[in-house]
Amino acid sequence: MQQDAPTIEQLRTSIDTIDNRIVELLNERARVVVEVGKLKSGSNMEFHVPGRERQIYERLLSRNPGPFPNDALRSIYREIISASLALESPMKVAFLGPKATFSHLATMQQFGLSAELVPLKSIPSVFEEVEKGKALYGMVPVENSTEGVVSHTLDMFVESSLKITAEVLLEVHHDLLSRSGRLEDVKKVYSHPQAIAQCRQWFDENLPGVPLVDVASTAVAAQMVSEDSTAAAIASELAGSLYDLKVVRTRIEDQVNNFTRFLVIARKEIERSGNDKTSILFSVKDEPGILCRMLEPFAKRGINLSKIESRPYKKKAWEYIFFLDLFGHVSEPEVAAALDELKECCQFLKVLGSYPRSI
Numbered sequence: 001m002q003q004d005a006p007t008i009e010q011l012r013t014s015i016d017t018i019d020n021r022i023v024e025l026l027n028e029r030a031r032v033v034v035e036v037g038k039l040k041s042g043s044n045m046e047f048h049v050p051g052r053e054r055q056i057y058e059r060l061l062s063r064n065p066g067p068f069p070n071d072a073l074r075s076i077y078r079e080i081i082s083a084s085l086a087l088e089s090p091m092k093v094a095f096l097g098p099k100a101t102f103s104h105l106a107t108m109q110q111f112g113l114s115a116e117l118v119p120l121k122s123i124p125s126v127f128e129e130v131e132k133g134k135a136l137y138g139m140v141p142v143e144n145s146t147e148g149v150v151s152h153t154l155d156m157f158v159e160s161s162l163k164i165t166a167e168v169l170l171e172v173h174h175d176l177l178s179r180s181g182r183l184e185d186v187k188k189v190y191s192h193p194q195a196i197a198q199c200r201q202w203f204d205e206n207l208p209g210v211p212l213v214d215v216a217s218t219a220v221a222a223q224m225v226s227e228d229s230t231a232a233a234i235a236s237e238l239a240g241s242l243y244d245l246k247v248v249r250t251r252i253e254d255q256v257n258n259f260t261r262f263l264v265i266a267r268k269e270i271e272r273s274g275n276d277k278t279s280i281l282f283s284v285k286d287e288p289g290i291l292c293r294m295l296e297p298f299a300k301r302g303i304n305l306s307k308i309e310s311r312p313y314k315k316k317a318w319e320y321i322f323f324l325d326l327f328g329h330v331s332e333p334e335v336a337a338a339l340d341e342l343k344e345c346c347q348f349l350k351v352l353g354s355y356p357r358s359i
């Protein structure tokens with residue numbers, strides 16, 4: 001006998017039953033988290049454990065049989081862990097504001113919506129807020145895949161004692177936003193200089209001759225456009241919804257792989273996760289062959305370097321500070337030995353932190 005296909009009502013009843021189970025399980029998980037929180041406050045342990053969070057994501061994503069998409073699973077777990085952490089201890093995170101900037105998006109991606117997110121006016125003020133203990137973490141941009149480093153952030157690390165505890169890779173999509181949403185109404189475009197640079201070709205082809213005006217951030221651009229019907233902003237989708245703007249064109253960035261890397265800064269170091277990166281800064285002695293020698297400790301131990309950057313040392317003309325990222329954790333013997341050997345070439349060396357590699 002052929003069975004009838006289930007009706008929509010029957011299917012919805014199944015969904016309701018499954019949802020009830022999900023809610024029960026979320027609460028079961030939350031009760032265990034509260035226990036973990038009590039245990040931690042009794043023994044002075046850190047509430048936020050990025051390495052453990054990373055393990056959870058990796059484990060769940062690798063065993064997800066589908067058809068539920070991995071990206072959606074990750075976002076859901078981001079919020080589950082964010083809410084869990086808030087049950088253990090409320091957490092404040094400062095970021096380079098205003099709201100709806102890409103730093104804001106990176107902060108939400110890393111900490112979820114249950115953390116208290118505090119927008120601040122400048123990169124130095126994010127460092128200061130964390131140094132003074134007013135925020136537990138800070139989120140600052142450090143480099144963009146098309147535009148290069150954010151030198152302001154690198155320079156801050158020279159004087160600061162803060163540690164890097166995580167890196168966040170955010171895929172940046174730019175939208176052209178305006179009040180009417182019509183391309184023909186756009187007589188002027190506002191945005192942050194980096195966002196303008198990332199969309200230059202699109203404007204040459206689609207809006208040639210329209211002035212592109214630099215402002216402090218993509219979010220400020222969106223705010224200005226909300227009061228000017230002849231202007232458009234290059235900004236995030238989030239900025240568009242915050243300032244009630246319409247999308248003229250979506251994803252107008254010239255490069256498809258447009259990523260910005262952000263760093264999370266804190267007063268305390270974090271534990272090893274097993275798949276980490278370490279950032280250091282140093283200045284080398286003025287000796288022949290030193291630039292070659294400074295890389296040898298890593299090369300001979302097979303330690304992979306993911307980045308090297310130099311910046312002028314502001315206190316002495318024609319001296320440079322190097323920023324270097326390597327794969328591994330400072331507590332690993334090979335990494336520690338390489339750093340000890342590098343110190344012999346250096347006037348000074350500072351470890352900025354070891355942190356889980358972003359996935």
Ligand SMILES: O=C(O)C(=O)C[C@]1(C(=O)O)C=C[C@@H](O)C=C1
Nearest residue numbers: 036047048049052053081084085
């Ligand atoms: O395992 C812990 O240490 C917890 O506090 C639990 C939990 C979680 O929700 O799984 C919450 C916050 C931490 O950052 C890591 C994991």
